[in-house]
Amino acid sequence: MAIDKEKIKQAIRLFLEGIGEDPDREGLKETPDRIARMWEEFDRQREFNFKLFEEFGDYNEMVIVKDIRFYSLCEHHLLPFFGKVHIAYIPDKVVCGLSKLVRTVKAFSLRPQVQERLTQQIADFLQEQLNPKGVAVVIEAEHLCMSMRGVMTPGHITVTSALRGIFLKDLRTREEFLKLIGKQGL
Template sequence: GTVKTVTKKGTSSTNGYSNGNSNGDEACQYHEEKKNQPIREDLIPDMANSYRTLLASLGENPNREGLLKTPERAAKAMLFFTKGYEQDLDEVLNDAIFDENHDEMVVVKDIEMFSMCEHHLVPFYGKVSIGYIPSGKVLGLSKLARIVEVYSRRLQVQERLTKQIALAVLKAIQPTGVAVVVEGSHMCMVMRGVQKINSKTVTSTMLGEFRENDKTREEFLKLALTH
């Protein structure tokens, strides 16, 4: 079966939707906190010790040949899976924002993503489709995929991931509207619990013109969900 969760939330503003911007104090606080964070590679020894404790708690022998390097490998893997925490969106976009007199819908679909469910620490993966209607500026197409990467490589829930991607596009270029659909397969539903192998979760966030105009929304959904 297919589980569909439609997320259509937004705080109204003068242009009809949330602009996702924070004030200067919050931005300064974010950069100060980021500056004071330890280098992630320095976390590997402590993380490896934690994995070693976990293996022992499962009744395994962390010192047997097959598991000797597993704690360190697992620590490095987890850092890779969550490397979005150390990525700054402004640096990722790298000035790939261009003035362009184009006011028709732009859609990039089937962007592959993987993430980690924050509830069970198991993966979920799938595809992301992003649409926006420019208002004088466009993003380099590859940067939409990079935005997906920044927010998916964290501990996540699919609903929040969908909204974060939409708000990032909104903040970057202030388009007339943004639409994001994420179609995901969750290992927490496959490997445990209900164990439904073929189930998929579909979430969406619609902002601006996509939220307010039925025809615009329908056009995007037709493009995004047609395989």
């Protein structure tokens, strides 16, 4: 689905008017266009080439990239939630470039989202693309919809996980992953 810059600009202008602001005042005059360009930038990061490498086909131990920083928007309030993603997979004849794991996080997080779905989408995409022995994804995030509204207390961290294949079936593999990302006892 393509970004419609004009609709975004109209919507932001109406939003600003709706909250009692003057969209023509100096500080807000360019805001509708800035937001439209921001969403175009997000949209460009959703598409990438998920390159696989078969020359490392004999590698069959856990691959982990942890502490992948991400930003997303809660689809209920359009307020940010942000934090870290930890991803592991156990290859079955193919591996991907490590940056592709980071790009996968960006592709699914730069849209209105909920953390639970984001966790599952990343795990499902990697399972589909890599066809590995297993995938594990853990996300830790602070949600501004809790920090600056609602209960209005910052610092709460929500943790979600999605396990596929051997990470779901084998307790030792799951425990090794959690130990390596520093999350024993989850």
